[in-house]
Amino acid sequence: MVLRPVLSHTHHVHPGEKVAILSPSWAGPAAFPRVHELGLRRLREQLGVEPVEYPTTRRLGATPQERAADIHAAFADPEVRAVMASIGGSDQLLVLNHLDADLIRANPKPFFGYSDNTNLLIYLWNLGIVGYHGGSTLVHLGRPGAMHPVTLESLRTALFERKPVDIAPSPDFGDENGRWEEQVESTPEPPMRPGSGWRWHGEERRVVGPSWGGCLEILDMHLRSGRHILDPAAYRGCVLLLETSEEMPSAEYVYRVLMGMGERGMLGELAGVLVAAPKAWSFERPLDLPAREAYTREQEAAVLRAMGEYRPGVPIVTGVEFGHTDPQLVLPYGGEITIDPAQRRLTVAY
Missing domain, CATH: 3.50.30.60 (LD-carboxypeptidase A C-terminal domain-like)
Known part of the structure; x- marks a missing residue:
């Protein structure tokens, strides 16, 4: 019988620290850079973190192996305190085949994503790493006009707090x-x-x-x-x-x-x-x-x-x-x- 992994929270993020922005599924930022840039600006100005992009964040057609390499790089970088997906997609399941579980388990950090990013959330859950369902530079961060205040406050709490809410x-x-x-x-x-x-x-x-x-x-x-x-x-x-x-x-x-x-x-x-x-x-x-x-x-x-x-x-x-x-x-x-x-x-x- 396979029992549930021991789940443990990762560290929280501090203002000014780096957050990796990846495209483990579809590289939407390549197709809609203006909306993506708005999401990045709000991460800096409204949430006070420094977004860091990787080679496939804006590369349409990146292979599952290339996207997995960016996940490895983000998790292994000690200056990166959290990882966030730019958007979902439809084929992230293929990326899981190329992930190094030992590398990720040795460098646990919070991952933010939803939709097709359910794949990576499941993978991390199986390793005992708590993630966060939600977050996207192209959707809720890149919302026209302004971020919704409920979204903004919820994302802020998930990034910076470790407490019951x-x-x-x-x-x-x-x-x-x-x-x-x-x-x-x-x-x-x-x-x-x-x-x-x-x-x-x-x-x-x-x-x-x-x-x-x-x-x-x-x-x-x-x-x-x-x-x-x-x-x-x-x-x-x-x-x-x-x-x-x-x-x-x-x-x-x-x-x-x-x-x-x-x-x-x-x-x-x-x-x-x-x-x-x-x-x-x-x-x-x-x-x-x-x-x-x-x-x-x-x-x-x-x-x-x-x-x-x-x-x-x-x-x-x-x-x-x-x-x-x-x-x-x-x-x-x-x-x-x-x-x-x-x-x-x-x-x-x-």
């Missing part, structure tokens, strides 16, 4: 975005609407556990490959983080992926589940507000159906803003999360 629903919410190629200095902030709050399901019992999970579509790839998925006992007592991408998968797809996890025995080991508010708008599917609300309800129902079949009564919170939407809460990945339904409280250990 109560998080709260955002007062506003958005899932529409403009086109990067059209973004200029005068582009206004994206449209927002009042937040709908979080929804609490399952038994009213307080649970505490380390987080694991991430982007559902990437979890699906890992379930199919099986190389980095551990024995179900490794996830005993974990809080599952679950979010979906701008590909806007159907509710049936969501259910089937969770059914696969259930049949593996993984869902039955969980202490709790946090489900992100899904992105329900894209240029390919520009749904109106009623259709977006229906999509959100259907996806939530798919999660509740699967959990009801494989882990009845488990505490679940849906609508949490840690996915592909705006703003974005940056949550510890492998750090302790407390779900307290009776108090309607979520506490995360940064």
Whole structure:
């Protein structure tokens, strides 16, 4: 039986220290340098850290081996205190094959990313290294107009603090975005609407556990490959983080992926589940507000159906803003999360 690795927090970052900016998936900064530069400027001016780029950060078409070499360089550099992905993509799974686990384990440091970066978060989790789900120079840091204050404060806390923090629903919410190629200095902030709050399901019992999970579509790839998925006992007592991408998968797809996890025995080991508010708008599917609300309800129902079949009564919170939407809460990945339904409280250990 493969047991859960011993998870330990890495050091926190101090103002003025270096943060590596990598593109372990798609080198979006090469395609949209203006937006990327805005994200870098905000790292310097609003968060007070010094971003450092690597050879493939802006190199479209870099091989998995080349991207892995940049990951090694960033982790091995003692002056680099944290690593952040510029954006996600679709093939980071191939990069994991070329990583040196001993090098990374000997030089642990916090990694920030989401979406396709779920791959690297899983890899680090298996090595016992706590990461952070969230952060992207091209998306939330490069947001037109200004960074959302909820995103900014959450990223600041994840970078600089090591303490338990109560998080709260955002007062506003958005899932529409403009086109990067059209973004200029005068582009206004994206449209927002009042937040709908979080929804609490399952038994009213307080649970505490380390987080694991991430982007559902990437979890699906890992379930199919099986190389980095551990024995179900490794996830005993974990809080599952679950979010979906701008590909806007159907509710049936969501259910089937969770059914696969259930049949593996993984869902039955969980202490709790946090489900992100899904992105329900894209240029390919520009749904109106009623259709977006229906999509959100259907996806939530798919999660509740699967959990009801494989882990009845488990505490679940849906609508949490840690996915592909705006703003974005940056949550510890492998750090302790407390779900307290009776108090309607979520506490995360940064």
